[in-house]
Amino acid sequence: MAKFINFATFGNELYTGKRSYDFVGKRKIWFSIAAVMVILSIAVPLIKGGFNLGIDFRGGSEFTITNVTDTSTAIGEKAVTDVISGQLPRVSKLAGNTMQVQTEKLSDDETIKVKESLAKEYGVNQDQVASNFVGPTWGADVTNQALIGLIVFVLLATILMALYFRTWKMSLAAIAGMLFVQITTAGIYSVTDVEVTPSAIIGFLTILSYSLYDIVVVFDKIRENTSDIATSSRRSFGSEVNLAVNQTLVRSINTSMVALLPVASILFIGSFLLGAGTLRDISLSLFIGIIVGGLTTVFIASPLYALLRENEPALVKQAERVQARIDAEARRSTESAEAASSASV
Amino acid sequence: MARKGPASEARKILLWLGALTVILALLLTGGTLWWGANPAPKLALDLEGGTQMILAPKVEGGTSINDDQLNQAVSIIRQRVDGTGVAEAQISTSGTNVVVALPGNPSNETRDLIKASANMAFRPVIASAPGQATPADQIQPTPAPTAAPTNPSDSNWVTPDIGQKFQAFSCLPPVSEPDTGADPSKPMVACDLSNGFKYILGPVEVPGSDISDASYGLQQGAQGATTNKWAVNLAFNGEGSTKFREVTTRLNGYYTVNPQDPKSQFAIVLDGQVVSAPTSQAVITDGRSQITGNFNEASSKSLADKLKFGALPISFDIQSEQQVSATLGTQQLEMGLLAGLIGLALVVVYSLFQYRALGLVTVASLIVAGVLTYLAIALLGWSQNYRLSLAGVAGLIVAIGQTADSFIVYFERIRDELREGRGLIAAVENGWKRARRTVLASKAVNLLAAVVLYFVAVGNVRGFAFTLGLTAVADLIVVFMFTHPTLQLLARRKFFSEGHRFSGLSPDRLGAVPLYRGAGRFRTPDDRPAVAKKNIGAVAEAERRQTIAERKLAERTKANDASQDQATEGPDSKVSVKAAKDQD
Numbered sequence: 061m062a063k064f065i066n067f068a069t070f071g072n073e074l075y076t077g078k079r080s081y082d083f084v085g086k087r088k089i090w091f092s093i094a095a096v097m098v099i100l101s102i103a104v105p106l107i108k109g110g111f112n113l114g115i116d117f118r119g120g121s122e123f124t125i126t127n128v129t130d131t132s133t134a135i136g137e138k139a140v141t142d143v144i145s146g147q148l149p150r151v152s153k154l155a156g157n158t159m160q161v162q163t164e165k166l167s168d169d170e171t172i173k174v175k176e177s178l179a180k181e182y183g184v185n186q187d188q189v190a191s192n193f194v195g196p197t198w199g200a201d202v203t204n205q206a207l208i209g210l211i212v213f214v215l216l217a218t219i220l221m222a223l224y225f226r227t228w229k230m231s232l233a234a235i236a237g238m239l240f241v242q243i244t245t246a247g248i249y250s251v252t253d254v255e256v257t258p259s260a261i262i263g264f265l266t267i268l269s270y271s272l273y274d275i276v277v278v279f280d281k282i283r284e285n286t287s288d289i290a291t292s293s294r295r296s297f298g299s300e301v302n303l304a305v306n307q308t309l310v311r312s313i314n315t316s317m318v319a320l321l322p323v324a325s326i327l328f329i330g331s332f333l334l335g336a337g338t339l340r341d342i343s344l345s346l347f348i349g350i351i352v353g354g355l356t357t358v359f360i361a362s363p364l365y366a367l368l369r370e371n372e373p374a375l376v377k378q379a380e381r382v383q384a385r386i387d388a389e390a391r392r393s394t395e396s397a398e399a400a401s402s403a404s405v
Numbered sequence: 406m407a408r409k410g411p412a413s414e415a416r417k418i419l420l421w422l423g424a425l426t427v428i429l430a431l432l433l434t435g436g437t438l439w440w441g442a443n444p445a446p447k448l449a450l451d452l453e454g455g456t457q458m459i460l461a462p463k464v465e466g467g468t469s470i471n472d473d474q475l476n477q478a479v480s481i482i483r484q485r486v487d488g489t490g491v492a493e494a495q496i497s498t499s500g501t502n503v504v505v506a507l508p509g510n511p512s513n514e515t516r517d518l519i520k521a522s523a524n525m526a527f528r529p530v531i532a533s534a535p536g537q538a539t540p541a542d543q544i545q546p547t548p549a550p551t552a553a554p555t556n557p558s559d560s561n562w563v564t565p566d567i568g569q570k571f572q573a574f575s576c577l578p579p580v581s582e583p584d585t586g587a588d589p590s591k592p593m594v595a596c597d598l599s600n601g602f603k604y605i606l607g608p609v610e611v612p613g614s615d616i617s618d619a620s621y622g623l624q625q626g627a628q629g630a631t632t633n634k635w636a637v638n639l640a641f642n643g644e645g646s647t648k649f650r651e652v653t654t655r656l657n658g659y660y661t662v663n664p665q666d667p668k669s670q671f672a673i674v675l676d677g678q679v680v681s682a683p684t685s686q687a688v689i690t691d692g693r694s695q696i697t698g699n700f701n702e703a704s705s706k707s708l709a710d711k712l713k714f715g716a717l718p719i720s721f722d723i724q725s726e727q728q729v730s731a732t733l734g735t736q737q738l739e740m741g742l743l744a745g746l747i748g749l750a751l752v753v754v755y756s757l758f759q760y761r762a763l764g765l766v767t768v769a770s771l772i773v774a775g776v777l778t779y780l781a782i783a784l785l786g787w788s789q790n791y792r793l794s795l796a797g798v799a800g801l802i803v804a805i806g807q808t809a810d811s812f813i814v815y816f817e818r819i820r821d822e823l824r825e826g827r828g829l830i831a832a833v834e835n836g837w838k839r840a841r842r843t844v845l846a847s848k849a850v851n852l853l854a855a856v857v858l859y860f861v862a863v864g865n866v867r868g869f870a871f872t873l874g875l876t877a878v879a880d881l882i883v884v885f886m887f888t889h890p891t892l893q894l895l896a897r898r899k900f901f902s903e904g905h906r907f908s909g910l911s912p913d914r915l916g917a918v919p920l921y922r923g924a925g926r927f928r929t930p931d932d933r934p935a936v937a938k939k940n941i942g943a944v945a946e947a948e949r950r951q952t953i954a955e956r957k958l959a960e961r962t963k964a965n966d967a968s969q970d971q972a973t974e975g976p977d978s979k980v981s982v983k984a985a986k987d988q989d
Binding site for chain 2: 071072075076119122152153154158160192193194195196197202205206208209210212213216217220221224258259261262263265266268269270272273276277280281284307308310311314315317318319320321322323324325326328329330333339342343346350
């Protein structure tokens with residue numbers, strides 16, 4: 061954009077086609093970028109050996125400190141981080157002046173160190189600190205059930221969209237877009253090495269429904285614009301899809317902004333004022349996911365749908381008709397221009 | 406204007422929404438005053454703390470528990486907890502113990518359900534009596550059995566000891582202590598607390614571990630039609646089927662002689678209590694039986710659950726129970742809410758910048774959605790034990806974006822209609838028709854995700870699904886019952902209909918030229934917004950979508966000399982043209 065124009069005008073120009081971004085035509089570029097991102101998102105976790113899973117998934121060590129006088133949780137957190145760096149201990153107070161400190165799985169040496177440090181910080185004897193291994197609260201059964209739920213949901217959503225849009229190709233493009241968002245969001249987690257906690261998983265699921273939702277909104281406009289494609293000779297199928305994406309662009313930008321603003325403020329406050337914790341875990345996955353999701357709808361899912369359908373014989377014929385009409389109009393205008401110029405001689 | 410139009414319709418819908426909100430608020434107030442509800446939403450474990458129980462599993466036969474069984478125990482307990490509502494419990498293992506942390510103060514029912522051992526068995530009934538205890542001075546001595554018992558239903562099992570215990574046993578408050586550690590090969594005395602009867606039961610014939618599945622549902626009638634009676638369906642594994650066939654063959658023999666004979670009943674015993682004692686009315690050969698009786702939905706579900714969980718041969722001892730503090734504390738919640746408020750303020754600023762006065766409609770809609778969601782969460786906390794975790798709070802904050810999206814889609818459609826050159830009232834109606842489809846289709850995706858995950862997933866994911874579904878429903882209610890009617894009414898106000906600069910709907914800013922511009926001047930083809938060559942389609946589209954009145958009008962304006970006509974655009978864009986002489 062050469063200079064800033066106000067949004068309403070921007071919207072008008074997009075609507076009328078005066079201003080148009082070629083999302084569909086330049087799809088080779090978008091698809092190449094997407095392919096690189098997917099390959100990275102799959103390769104990095106494989107090379108790294110998976111994700112940085114938190115205590116809820118892997119289990120860890122637990123310390124119980126009895127007869128504590130000062131039951132502040134900050135003391136316990138400090139006691140652990142003093143001895144071992146990079147830990148996010150979870151400290152809670154149990155009734156009867158007992159503190160419970162959970163950390164990731166520690167080696168025997170580390171366990172002894174943490175025990176000493178806790179006893180010192182809380183001002184109790186060593187024998188009042190008990191250690192134990194705890195199992196995951198987010199066990200394999202929770203993961204399995206969540207996965208089954210996801211698979212069922214994706215299947216049902218595919219059927220629902222195929223019925224609503226009356227073409228399975230839209231379903232396919234939408235699900236492909238959604239999977240792309242999931243894979244890249246997961247990839248970003250692996251690359252940045254941020255700990256995966258149950259909260260992050262919840263954020264992940266939110267993104268799943270959000271990205272599919274966003275795709276459905278834009279696809280509905282595409283459906284509307286291409287409903288009479290068989291009989292019209294206005295535009296080829298690809299340009300019709302492109303116009304629909306352009307016409308909903310203002311909505312896409314506005315929606316992404318409105319969704320991002322609250323998440324960004326949680327992420328900002330969660331990271332800078334509170335440090336690590338649930339708020340940061342969940343808002344980070346949401347922040348990444350909303351951005352990737354919004355871009356995917358425009359750059360990946362819609363061009364993919366155009367690609368899937370462009371080669372249908374009926375639409376190829378239609379594109380030829382459109383081309384013929386455009387050529388005819390061009391001829392007419394040059395003829396009339398010639399006529400005008402010859403008349404003026 | 407005493408005519409029935411969109412405006413009066415819109416007012417009616419707004420009244421309904423007001424009524425709905427008032428009813429919910431009254432419910433909550435009433436619940437708070439009389440039934441111990443809490444006007445604030447309940448909080449989950451991470452924000453409020455709760456109760457932590459350490460359970461030591463015991464395997465029948467006293468062998469030590471292996472890892473597989475421990476994991477099985479965890480998932481069984483998780484199912485039990487999830488069955489009590491949407492409170493997110495944390496269940497993990499610690500050494501060979503199972504640690505269960507529940508938010509708030511779990512009720513005794515929940516506590517019993519969690520530790521309920523799966524010490525379940527099927528025993529035949531030998532004798533039954535109403536539940537009151539016979540006073541000690543009136544107990545009749547029981548004669549000693551005359552012969553060794555030949556089968557588990559034999560009355561010769563009743564020794565003088567058992568007889569005395571049976572008479573002294575009370576199944577009405579104060580209830581006698583149940584015999585939880587009864588020897589499976591010996592008879593026992595037990596109560597059925599649901600009907601207050603007491604029974605003498607024979608030795609165990611089928612252990613609970615032989616149950617393969619249990620479910621509940623409406624009974625099938627003779628012709629396969631569904632009746633309105635609830636029943637519990639029970640299925641056994643191979644070994645259980647064989648044993649159960651033997652039992653029902655013998656018991657059904659008693660039944661055919663005398664349907665009232667207590668010996669025709671078999672008792673399902675859990676932890677020394679009789680859960681149910683159905684009469685064997687048929688011989689079950691395939692291990693699939695149906696228990697019928699005075700069930701309602703809740704009691705049949707409860708029995709089916711007990712039977713299903715009874716398949717695990719592990720029982721639990723509560724080793725310790727203590728209050729546990731919140732792991733996150735109030736600071737995280739306060740910060741989260743603060744962040745939410747800041748985010749909301751930014752959303753308000755952004756929508757005002759984007760939509761001018763229409764942005765106020767967005768803000769008002771969000772407030773209505775917020776009030777409805779709050780009421781729903783507080784009510785669900787009271788009725789379903791739904792609790793907000795920090796992840797839930799974050800989910801709600803994210804929902805702001807998705808809720809606002811319905812309004813954005815709708816406003817953009819109205820603007821599209823205005824760009825086509827429609828009058829505002831018509832644009833609102835048409836824009837709504839098109840936006841409604843999109844909103845419904847996209848929310849259907851969210852609702853589908855919520856429903857599927859709620860029914861399939863467990864633990865935290867279930868709480869998330871609940872929140873997602875809740876916000877989607879609240880959003881639909883608001884967009885249908887608040888945003889659209891409000892716009893219908895606003896469209897009739899001068900500020901908007903004349904396209905004030907700050908209304909967010911000014912035609913000039915939208916590059917549209919209204920059809921009728923006052924002073925008898927109509928839009929002429931030259932006034933059309935400049936449409937690029939490639940957008941001929943949009944014009945064609947617009948022409949195709951003109952209302953009949955508009956089309957006629959366009960024809961007339963071409964035909965007539967506009968200065969002689971006076972047209973007024975009434976509500977509903979019905980155009981009345983004062984006829985010129987040459988009109989048909």
